[in-house]
Amino acid sequence: MxxxxxxxxxxxxxxxxxxxxxxxxxxxxxxxxxxxxxxxxxxxxxxxxxxxxxxxxxxxxxxxxxxxxxxxxxxxxxxxxxxxxxxxxxADRVERPVLSVRVDDADPVPALFDVTLVTAEPARISEYAVHGGGRRIDGVRADGVVVATPAGSRGYAAAAGGPTVDPACAAVSVTPIAPFVTDAEGWVLPDASLALSVERDEGDVSLLVDGRDEGNLSVDATTRVSRAGVVEVAVVEASADFYSA
The missing domain is CATH 3.40.50 (Rossmann fold)
Known part of the structure; x- marks a missing residue:
């Protein structure tokens, strides 16, 4: 440039x-x-x-x-x-994936870091289902579930116990938040197409996209997450390493 x-x-x-x-x-x-x-x-x-x-x-x-x-x-x-x-x-140009987040037929919202479904009231557990590749991956009873890009995997998802996803991977991490069982699994899945749904709620469930509240979700709503494109980030001599704190 x-x-x-x-x-x-x-x-x-x-x-x-x-x-x-x-x-x-x-x-x-x-x-x-x-x-x-x-x-x-x-x-x-x-x-x-x-x-x-x-x-x-x-x-x-x-x-x-x-x-x-x-x-x-x-x-x-x-x-x-x-x-x-x-x-x-x-400066070098480094691409970071941007996700598309769509609830049913609503307009999509871009996500650079993470997509979170979380029970709005403290100590209220709901049941969430995760679908990927055209099949059901699993269901989990938890306070919520967070889907994170490689950039987002260093933030809230990490605090929830999720893995760091290297930016070279076309993948996202999917991590339960405060699961009801101690052996609940998390997943690293392709970022091409995911679907999250609330199978049972014991309180209002909010959709947060990059930390911004996009409203409540009903039990029958499906939140679809897919890769929409990339944002180009300028990397210069002063730029931190991906794995830096």
Whole structure:
């Protein structure tokens, strides 16, 4: 991406990052802008900024900033240098899968990190079914179940006891949350097509996509998860390793 680069900043507090980008600019090489639609590069602040950039931007290269493990983000104090590296053509492009999450016939929602079905009330157990490859994989009584991409497998899914999925794998982890039995299994499955359903509920079950509440699920609803595409992440010298904390 050597040459002129239009940079957008996706952040709840964009001013410090915009200033860092402006300091990194030399002549017309980098032009900070307020919108993401026509940007060549989106500087995505934190996990929330990264999720928002994936939901609103389709083609831009994304530079994650302090976005946690799994996405090779750069620290905030390295943003200026990182943008300058991108403008100079000194960045690699790394693809991260984006999932499509669709409940019955509703419009799909993109997911970069994880998809979670969870009982809204504490200490309420429901029964969830997992389907993949056209067959039922298993059912589990638990507080919920989380499907995680490789990026998401370093976050909430890991806290629930799920494995780390290497980004070279076209797979997701599926992990029960606080299962009722001690020997409940988790699974690593292809990310092509999954279906999750609530077979029995003892309280409202919420659908969370990248941590955002997408509403309650009924017992007869089917949540379909499939790979929708990729987001390209800029990896520079300051980017963390995938396995870094």
């Amino acid at each position: 050597a040459g002129d680069v239009t940079v957008a900043v996706e952040s709840d507090d964009a001013a410090p990052l915009v200033e860092a980008v402006e300091r990194a600019a030399t002549g017309a090489a980098v032009r900070p802008t307020g919108g993401t639609a026509d940007a060549d590069l989106v500087v995505a602040d934190g996990r929330a900024g990264l999720v928002e950039s994936v939901r609103t931007t389709t083609d831009a290269l994304v530079l994650p900033v302090d976005a946690g493990a799994g996405v090779r983000s750069v620290p905030r104090d390295a943003v200026g240098r990182a943008v300058a590296d991108v403008a100079a053509g000194a």
